[in-house]
Amino acid sequence: METAARIAVVKRERALLQAALQSLPGVRAVYPSAGNYLLVRFTEAQAAFDALLAAGVVVRDQRAAPQLGDALRISIGTPDENARVVAALSRCARGQAA
Helix, strand or coil: CCHHHHHHHHHHHHHHHHHHHHCCCCEEEECCCCCCEEEEEECCHHHHHHHHHHCCCCCEECCCCCCCCCEEEEECCCHHHHHHHHHHHHHHHHHHHC
8 A cells, every 4th residue: 555545544544543432431531643543541541451452452551651540552553453442442431330
């Protein structure tokens, strides 16, 4: 895939993923990004981290960084990969509400 086309896909998927994440219970904040990832703050970051790993989604744990004790860095993937992120976090949020 040529570079310009790949950049367009990442930008589109980043916007879609950001909107989807912001609508989920348990997501405190999704920071704007110009890169291929989003920094996301959670009310229960460990539960989100565990849910994503259980779904086969590898994320970067940012909780050891100063003032990011509730944050994970989620890379922008393909539409299917991003859907898996949203589905895992949706299941996690339903489990926390129970």
